[in-house]
Amino acid sequence: MKLLLISDIHGKVANLEKLEGEIKSAAAVLFAGDFTKFKDYDTTEPCVQKMRELCPNLFCVIGNCDKPELLDQIESLDMSVERGLVYFDGLQFAGSGGGSKFTGEAPNERDEEDLQKDFDVIKNSGLDQEGQWSNLILISHNPPKGLVCDQCAPNVHVGSQLFTDFIKETKPLAVLCGHIHEGIGVDKIGDTVVVNPGPLLEGHYAVMELEKDGDSWKVASTELKSL
Numbered sequence: 190m191k192l193l194l195i196s197d198i199h200g201k202v203a204n205l206e207k208l209e210g211e212i213k214s215a216a217a218v219l220f221a222g223d224f225t226k227f228k229d230y231d232t233t234e235p236c237v238q239k240m241r242e243l244c245p246n247l248f249c250v251i252g253n254c255d256k257p258e259l260l261d262q263i264e265s266l267d268m269s270v271e272r273g274l275v276y277f278d279g280l281q282f283a284g285s286g287g288g289s290k291f292t293g294e295a296p297n298e299r300d301e302e303d304l305q306k307d308f309d310v311i312k313n314s315g316l317d318q319e320g321q322w323s324n325l326i327l328i329s330h331n332p333p334k335g336l337v338c339d340q341c342a343p344n345v346h347v348g349s350q351l352f353t354d355f356i357k358e359t360k361p362l363a364v365l366c367g368h369i370h371e372g373i374g375v376d377k378i379g380d381t382v383v384v385n386p387g388p389l390l391e392g393h394y395a396v397m398e399l400e401k402d403g404d405s406w407k408v409a410s411t412e413l414k415s416l
Contacts, residue, residue: 332385
């Protein structure tokens with residue numbers, strides 16, 4: 190199964206259109222938020238509509254540059270996995286939207302604890318009592334802490350420690366994050382593959398290939414790519 194991983198488009202619809210071939214060849218598209226160009230809210234709607242038009246199997250959260258009320262719209266368009274647990278071809282998707290508090294200038298900055306509450310649906314599901322979600326993929330705009338994916342400068346990590354702890358506890362198959370444009374990379378927390386594909390605004394994206402292993406999926410490969 191091929192998954193197309195994107196984040197941080199920030200209104201640049203032209204770059205999404207350039208991915209049409211990759212989109213058509215993918216089983217699903219995962220988007221980690223920031224439809225909107227910073228403080229230019231006229232860019233939001235064209236981006237949402239183009240993504241919905243191009244991507245039949247689309248799983249999203251919103252970012253720190255997106256207004257919180259955008260969540261209602263992407264839920265109505267059947268795009269959202271934020272605060273939910275969505276099933277697709279033997280996989281489960283769950284998501285957390287927005288970014289951690291920083292300057293206060295972005296419309297969707299949230300406390301670290303609040304961001305983590307978006308995943309309460311997993312804890313409250315009553316499933317997988319051992320806490321190991323072998324077919325679960327988490328989509329979070331905010332990255333976990335301590336990886337290449339949350340480095341805004343060499344050895345400067347700005348991700349969420351609570352998120353890192355949650356990944357260690359639940360052991361999902363993979364995590365897609367964004368937000369930190371400089372943190373492009375593929376890393377691991379235990380056996381969980383963590384990917385920050387980089388901003389699609391600048392032409393960055395990633396492709397993940399999954400293979401079936403009995404009743405479970407496994408990550409066969411992850412490739413960082415550019416337009």
